[in-house]
Amino acid sequence: MDKTLRDELFQKAKQWVYEAGELIKERMNEPLSIDTKSNANDLVTILDKETEKFFIKKIKANYPEHLVLSEEGFxxxxxxxxxxxWIIDPIDGTMNFVHQKRNFAISLGIYCEGIGEIGIIYDVMGNCLYHAKKGEGAYKNEKQLAPLKEKLVLKESIIGMNHYWLCENRLIDHQDMQQFIRTIRGVRTYGSAALEFAYVAEGILDAYLTMKLSPWDIAAGIVIVQEVGGVTTDIFGQPVNMLTDNPVMVANSVISEQIATVMRKGKK
Incomplete structure (x- = not known):
């Protein structure tokens, strides 16, 4: 993708993300219909669906030849x-949105022939925009993010994970997982994959591990993290497939292979 088109798409995407954020804030305190998808904890609201339709309408009106991959199926x-x-999650962290009214994000990535060109993650309630264009650095609002630490050891790392690794993990042996958690400095969970990618890019998490994410959960984050020197793979260190679900690791490159080695050792 040439720079002129990338700049144009970025400006359009950023404008639409801000507009979508305002629509969400205007309506979030109204009574909302809430449904479930794959299980009782996989929530979707009318605002998820309407926000996705908002993006698709804008994209198809301005760029009818472009394609859209999005969570709610429109x-x-x-x-x-x-x-x-355009790979879009209209509200990433819907459970946080429903229960907390915060800690959720709009995630939008633009890919060209399989290469991530633009990534935007918008913390709606924090009014914080993480964004990147390929080869031009990553930013939090208007401040450029620094490259990730070049000196880091696993035992001093803070890693984003959730309780499913210990109670419902079908990928890694539980004893290996427990030993891994004892090895690192600490574990945090925020309930929004997009925000956890952003926090790795910002350097306030050193890695984020999850058992299953879809392309719209990770598309924007991959672009942003890459611009500060981080890497995104599956948990075993292999490339992710942007057309299917993956067990995902995003990490500071200094510790990514160490984590992948642990995961491969404990693989069931």
Whole structure:
């Protein structure tokens, strides 16, 4: 993608993200219909659906040849990453949105022929925009994020994880997982994959591990993290597939292989 088009798409995307954020804030305290998807904890609200439709309407009106991959199913059915694809999670962290009215984000990534060109993660209630264009650095609002630490050891690392690793983990042996947690400095969970990617990019988490994420959960974050020297793989250190779900690791590159080694050792 040439720079002129990348700049144009970034400006449009940023404008629409801010507009979508305002729509969410205007309506979030209204009575909302709440449904479940894959299980009782997988929530979706009318605002998730309406926000996704807002983006699709804008994209298709301005760039009818572009494709959309999105969480709530109103986008295109994709079999490849050919062309320009907008990958969108309209409200990442819906459970936080429903229960807390905070700690959720709009996540938007733009890919061209499978390469991440633009990443935007908007913490709606914090009015904080993490963003990056390929090759131009990553930013939190208007401040450029510094490259990630070049000196870091696993035992001093703070890692984003949740309780499912210990109570419902079908990927890694529980004893290996417990030993891993004892090895690191601490564990944190925020309930929004997009924000946890942003926090790795900012350096306030050193890594984030999760058992299952979809492309719209990670598309924007991959671009942002890459611009500060971080890496995104599956938990075993292999490339992620942007058309399917993956067990995902995003990390400071200094410790990513150490974590992947632990995960491979404990693989069931």
């Amino acid at each position: 986008g295109d059915k994709l079999k490849s990453l050919d062309g320009i694809i």
